Amino acid sequence: MALPTLSSRDKILDVAEALFARRGFEGVGMREIATAAGLGKSSLFHHFRSKPQLYYEVLGRVIERLHDRLAPVVASHSGSIEKLDRLIDVLVDALAEQPTTARLLLRALFEEDATAHDQLPEAIKCEQVLADTLEGIQRLLREGVDAGVFRSVSVAHTVQTLIGATVYHFASGELGDGLLGRPLLSAEAVSRRKEELHNLFHHGLVVRPA
Amino acid sequence: MALPTLSSRDKILDVAEALFARRGFEGVGMREIATAAGLGKSSLFHHFRSKPQLYYEVLGRVIERLHDRLAPVVASHSGSIEKLDRLIDVLVDALAEQPTTARLLLRALFEEDATAHDQLPEAIKCEQVLADTLEGIQRLLREGVDAGVFRSVSVAHTVQTLIGATVYHFASGELGDGLLGRPLLSAEAVSRRKEELHNLFHHGLVVRPA
DNA sequence: GTCTATACTACGATAGAC
DNA sequence: GTCTATCGTAGTATAGAC
Known part of the structure; x- marks a missing residue:
């Protein structure tokens, strides 16, 4: 029961953490992070400026x-x-x-x-x-x-x-x-x-x- | 007196080593390596296939x-x-x-x-x-x-x-x-x-x- | 808050002239 | 062996509809 309905923001942080750990800052694209979090690329830029x-x-x-x-x-x-x-x-x-x-x-x-x-x-x-x-x-x-x-x-x-x-x-x-x-x-x-x-x-x- | 006329190949390896060490595989571009070695990008691809x-x-x-x-x-x-x-x-x-x-x-x-x-x-x-x-x-x-x-x-x-x-x-x-x-x-x-x-x-x- | 569409730049890699 | 030009893709980031 609660799986506490992870906010978009927390979901993004989680998948970004996994990806950055595996491939580093340069190795990961914002597009990849977005789709892995189940969002479009532009929605990601709404939550994080850069x-x-x-x-x-x-x-x-x-x-x-x-x-x-x-x-x-x-x-x-x-x-x-x-x-x-x-x-x-x-x-x-x-x-x-x-x-x-x-x-x-x-x-x-x-x-x-x-x-x-x-x-x-x-x-x-x-x-x-x-x-x-x-x-x-x-x-x-x-x-x-x-x-x-x-x-x-x-x-x-x-x-x-x-x-x-x-x-x-x-x-x-x-x-x-x-x-x-x-x-x-x-x-x-x-x-x-x-x-x-x-x-x-x-x-x-x-x-x-x- | 020899500075032993470093071959292009060795020069490339030297500058690539320095750049890869600083910024990693993903962080360095072939163009950057080429210009740092004093070459054009295509010349670099002549010496190294990929x-x-x-x-x-x-x-x-x-x-x-x-x-x-x-x-x-x-x-x-x-x-x-x-x-x-x-x-x-x-x-x-x-x-x-x-x-x-x-x-x-x-x-x-x-x-x-x-x-x-x-x-x-x-x-x-x-x-x-x-x-x-x-x-x-x-x-x-x-x-x-x-x-x-x-x-x-x-x-x-x-x-x-x-x-x-x-x-x-x-x-x-x-x-x-x-x-x-x-x-x-x-x-x-x-x-x-x-x-x-x-x-x-x-x-x-x-x-x-x- | 998420989407589509787009702007601009850089990427790795190739073709072909010299 | 080096160059210019180009291809196709993917990068960050923004604008604007819904």
Whole structure:
């Protein structure tokens, strides 16, 4: 019963998200998005002024979804190790549940054509929420280092490693499937990914009292 | 004195590599490549039959460059820890010296339009060389695990982490620059990246005798 | 809010002169 | 080996009827 009668706008955002994730900003046409949403091309331009604006609204939704799941973790009052474990779990689950997220985020790093329109309010919103999310992760790591729980690593480099280990992993598609010998998004592969990352960072980041 | 009179073909491959790395397969037009190489569009089609063929020749060159640098490392007869360190150093240096490599490789995971042409001989060559390179890395890790030098990790997951930690890192562009507070490709950032990765994997992967 | 029709530009690719 | 000219298609975006 409610399938809550998705508005045209939300329907468009959904199909655009899937298409942009698969083929990128340049690879998708407004016509294709419109017909996939069951509309004419001109109706699409009624809902979104331009292609870059639509793209950044799609990207903004994705970043916000991620932000909303990670924010409680970094704001929680547990120890640094528990927080890191929880961060990994939540991040991996989020990327696994929404398979478009990882690719859309990685693509966003590259798409210079969209970056050419980064004065758009939708683009600025994206950057702000992303920056806030990254700051939270950095804070989590910085607190662990300051408390002597983590080694005195470079926080920035560790964030990069963490992104690579999660976002890249779930964006790696057929290459990842081939390496693992099973689908990246299968339940076993997802829980194994968490386990491997927990182990890597427990051994690699946490200071063991001799 | 030689500037060795770059052939038209090589000149085209160079400019196409730069453009594909920046804007992807769909984002670059044959016309743009031609004029950037100092040719007319039709002359470009004389050297390369189609856009996908040109793309895969560019990608193949990049993958082979990487393969040629990594092959001696995985074939060498040193210990697993030394090999891993050397692998990290060579990989990081290669990605830092050729800034197009990381983006081109990551993009190649996504570009489905090019993947639609994966029956091309140039595409098959790419896949073979890449597979060979990845097998070498897997062998390196497997040997370390079997020798009891490395923890009994999933080799496939560790390869994924290694790729993320290097290829993603050097493809991360402005985001990475912002996190590090300096250019990703600066000498300090590059040598710091090696150091951080050495430390992470020494602590996180190598078995310490108690 | 959705449609048809249209304007204009760029795309990949080909033909044929030089 | 490079050029001009051209084909057919598809791109973003707009105007205006319903």
